[in-house]
Amino acid sequence: MEGVSGGRGAGKRRGRPARPEHGDGEGRAARRERTPRKSVAERLESGELTIEEAVELARETVLRVLTAAPKSRRELEQSLGRKGYPEHVVTPVLDRFDEVGLVDDAEYAQMVVRTRHGERGLARRAIAMELRRRGIDDDTAVEALEQVDDEDERVTAEQLAHKLVARTRGLDRDVRVRRAAAALARKGYGPGLAFGVVKDALAAEGEEMDDLPEYG
DSSP states (O other): OHHHHHHHHHHHHHHSOOOOOSHHHHHHHHHHTOOOOOOHHHHHHHTSSOHHHHHHHHHHHHHHHHHHSOOOHHHHHHHHHHTTOOHHHHHHHHHHHHHTTSSOHHHHHHHHHHHHHHHHOOOHHHHHHHHHHTTOOHHHHHHHHTTSOHHHHHHHHHHHHHHHHHTTTTSOHHHHHHHHHHHHHHTTOOHHHHHHHHHHHHHHTTOOOTTSOOOO
8 A cells, every 4th residue: 555655745846837937037137137229319319210210200200299180389399309309300301291281280270279168168277278288289270269258258168157056056055156166277267257157147046146156
């Protein structure tokens, strides 16, 4: 019996896979020690890329970005800069896109104004801030913002006010006023307009508003 038992044990030992040595650890260490990927500027400096190749890579990058979503020239400059493209590559590439009309800050600004006001209900003040963040110059922004006038803003503010107060039914009146007016302010509406349209929306629901003072 002892011989049989010993034989089985020996068989099991022979069947076990050998333990790995230090291969996995060495592999992980090697991965950690990989050389960081060079930027386009570094590859140009080292001669790995020619200026023509860098320009073509930048052109392809811009096309991919624009396929995903419209961008201003400043946004494209920043995108290429983050990818390591030097200015002397970026400028001629974007100049060419300007020439053929694929980058057009005026048209882009017009689109931003239409969508932000029409779809998100933003006031001109908030849209102007966004245009500035996107690198649109003041003259171009002012021209684009002419699509929205005072009456457009009032109508949109009134529509938003009715939706906002509907969400707070059952709460204290003053709480409803503050919340709705604050939400309109975040969309760029001035306090006078915001307060006025919220009062009107609550009055339309039957709230007593006579004792609420006028803003300012």
